[in-house]
Amino acid sequence: MTEKQEKILRAALQLFAKEGYHATSTSKVAKLAGVSEGLIFRHFGNKEGLLYAILAVGENKMKTLFVDIVMESEPKQVIRKTIEMTSKIDVSDYDFWKLQFKLKWELEINSDKKMEPLKMALTNAFQKLKYESPKMEAQLLILFIDGMGSAVLKGSSLNPTEMIQFLLRKYEL
Amino acid sequence: MTEKQEKILRAALQLFAKEGYHATSTSKVAKLAGVSEGLIFRHFGNKEGLLYAILAVGENKMKTLFVDIVMESEPKQVIRKTIEMTSKIDVSDYDFWKLQFKLKWELEINSDKKMEPLKMALTNAFQKLKYESPKMEAQLLILFIDGMGSAVLKGSSLNPTEMIQFLLRKYEL
DNA sequence: AACAAATGTAAGTAATCACTTGCAAAAATA
């Protein structure tokens, strides 16, 4: 990975996350990155290739965020860590997460499949804790996580710390 | 409102909801509507004007969906109706709601303010029912509604009817 | 050192973008 390649990826992430994929032209990316426009196509083939290069880099961020939860054996800890997940997101990664949410609607790129391991872990946790409908409980919690993430990234009025505390009490954690 | 004006609005809603605002060109809208491209600008000024004309038409849809809940005096009914809200959405209105969610991310058009009356009604309802943190409860439920709507409109694997039943049980309704 | 491959740029390309102009037909108003 060249220095200029990284500059392109950083610039593209920043612009895609802020303005959206279609609203960002390759010439804008090149300008912000301080490279010639042609270099984008030399390295990434086309605009779509640039997008997927960004997503590939960020894929690991998501995995490392999940692996700590999925590996956890204590059921109560699985639930606690899931609820606290959004607060664990580094501010420097906001652009990446914002892009993830944006793409879900702008293009129809779904990140649901990546959620599957988390859903499994949660279902198991709720089952161990003798909840009546562990599968539904897992789905509901994921719904909340998604909503929390969305609220935080859009700078909604919602106070995430307060909401996390509230949820932890609800699940008796 | 001319017949051709309506045709333009219908075509634009369909395309904006499916492909997104930036990905839809005015020429595509004109083609689908079966009119000349210039007519769009004659009637709506520019592309943004076309978008806001669509949103103005749909504004009432949102209001009528909320008014039934906000006017309800029985607290348990307020909560029940809120939970059941997503299932009350007509399939023919899917495009409008999809556009609403899309715009929240593609442009930064926030529909949070329109949620405020619902939030107030829910807070009151939870207060009457002696919940410990009525405000947080209201916020949590709205988070859920948002997530449900998002899941339904994106055709996620989530079964909304099942989830609604599950939630009604959770709130002892 | 010699050669090949990879990295980089400047200046293009045709196509498409949102939008305008000029003019005709229809509708409303007098």
Next chain:
DNA sequence: TATTTTTGCAAGTGATTACTTACATTTGTT
């Protein structure tokens, strides 16, 4: 009926789009 206003279209406009080409420079390999 005469006149104005509104509705509509065909054919434009310059700007911007994603992408290509031709050529120079740097880097890696033998």
